[in-house]
Amino acid sequence: MRNTAVIADHTKAKLFHGWFVVGAAFVVTFIGFGSAYTFSSFVDSMQREFGASRGSVSLVFSFAGFLYFGLGVISGPLADRWGARRLTALGMALVGLGLLLAGRAQTIVQVYAAYSIGIGAGVGCAYVPTLGAVQRWFVRRRGFASGLAVSGIGVGTLVMPPLATWLIATLGWRDAYLVLGIVAVVTGISAALLIADDPRRHGTGPDGDPLGAAASTPVRTGVLIRDAVRTPRFAGLYAACLISAFGVFVPFVHLVPFAVDHQVTPALAVLLLGTIGVGSTAGRFFLGGIADRLGRDAFLIAMYAGMAVSLAIWAVAGDFWSLAAFALLFGVFYGGWVAILPAVVTDHFGGRYVGGIIGILYTSVAFGTLLGPSVAGFVFDVSHSYIIPVAISAAANVVAALIALATTRTTSPIASSPTTSTLPLG
Structure with a gap:
């Protein structure tokens, strides 16, 4: 009987719906951000199609990145x-619609609208x-799940x-967008339903605990x-x-031109950027x-310090x-920062309004995404060197680590606030 109970408990744990939610979130982030980052593959095709400069085509990223994080406040x-x-289902539908409209665009401005507004x-x-x-x-296991x-x-x-x-090589760039759009809609909305x-x-x-055991941590x-x-x-x-x-977002824009300036071939x-992706995934x-x-609080401080180093x-x-070593190491700490931040927010503010609180917090990331890479570019235009922008980027994360350290000395709001709420989900 004991073995039967153990097997039953094990089966129940395997079927804990929380892991389905995590899997759905993985698919949503895979489709959403993966679709956004395909833009670089289409740059040459759109330059030829619309006679646009590479600079004008690349402007879409800052605006789209601002929307990724800025709209969380809503x-x-x-x-x-x-x-x-x-x-989430609405968002995945918009991603797919943005890809489909990009494939039908007749001007570069329409591509801006499709990507920045649709996908962003x-x-x-x-x-x-x-x-x-x-x-x-x-x-x-909140940090692991995140x-x-x-x-x-x-x-x-x-x-x-x-x-x-x-x-693109097989179907052409317009039909490639069509395929990606259909995949985004079908796969993204299916994941959202979980x-x-x-x-x-x-x-x-x-964590799959019985309801009675979870009473001390109301969700x-x-x-x-x-x-x-x-x-x-x-x-x-x-x-x-x-x-x-x-x-944080300076390398995503300026690492490739930095490498080319140091006699690294464009292909290498x-x-x-792929190396940053590998480190980030890990x-x-x-x-x-x-x-x-x-x-998790101490770990967040370590992530800021690691990005600075x-x-x-x-x-x-x-x-x-040496640049590949940087990219891999930076990716690891950047990925850890992205993973742990939502969990830290929930630790200190609870789960009832966590979406709204994270959304407001992410407006800070939106402004950093919009301004940081642009400012780095302007500094390079003046100095003809990336030393100052990179040094400022490292110093910014040192300051962030110190602020995070000071923040840990404040009282956690979830433990002290008399104005918590247990309203049911609307």
Whole structure:
């Protein structure tokens, strides 16, 4: 009888719906960000089609990146109210529509609209609600679950651009967009249907515990948004993210031209972005579980410090292999940062309004994404060197680490706030 009970418990654990939510989040981030990063594969085709400069074509990334994170301030609270499934399905539909419209575009401006508005808004609608849903299903393994969910971004970055390149060579760029759009709609919306906000509706507590055992960690309790944003803890997290983001996204724009300036061939230079993707995937996949054991607040500080160290390595790197070492190391710490941040937010503000709180926090990342790479480019135009931008990027993450360290000395709002709420999901 004992063995039968153990097998039954094991089967129940395997079927814990929280892991289906994590899997759905992986697919959503894979499709959303992977589709966005296919744009580089289409640049040459669109230059020839529309007679556009490479600079004008590349402008789409800053605007789209701003929307990825900036729209979370809207989609997060809406998901808290209406449910993450609806917002995620809408986002995936917009991603697919953006790809389809890009394939039918007759001007480069229409491509801007399709990618920046369609895909940017689509990822913006889906990303924060999906991450918020994952947080509510886990407590003990929250960091590990978050890491698995967002590792879809790294895998999508590795898989989708080569797939797009093959489709372009086989079908042409317009039909390639058609295929990618259909895949995004069908796969993305199917994954969204697996997303659920409250484990209690599936008969369990967080981590698959029995409902009685989960009573001490109610999944739908949390600090009200208006109270959360007024706390020193949120102010510290926001300031650290904002300052860090000014430097974090500089490599994604300027690492390839930096390498070319140092006599690395363009074909090898492009591989450096893939190396960041490899490191990022590893960081998201493995480091979240380590954070659960070592403490997620301390781990977040370590991620900022690690990004600062790796950026300092970039400043002194000069050949392909040293740049590859930087890219791999930076990717690991960047991936760990992305994985652990939502879990830290949920630790301190609870799960009830986590989507809205993460959405507001991610506006800091949106501004950093919009401004950091652009400022680095302007500094290069003046100085004809990347030393100053890279040094500033490293210093920004040192400051972020210090702010995060100071923030840990403030009281956790979930433990002290009298204004928590246990309202049911709307």
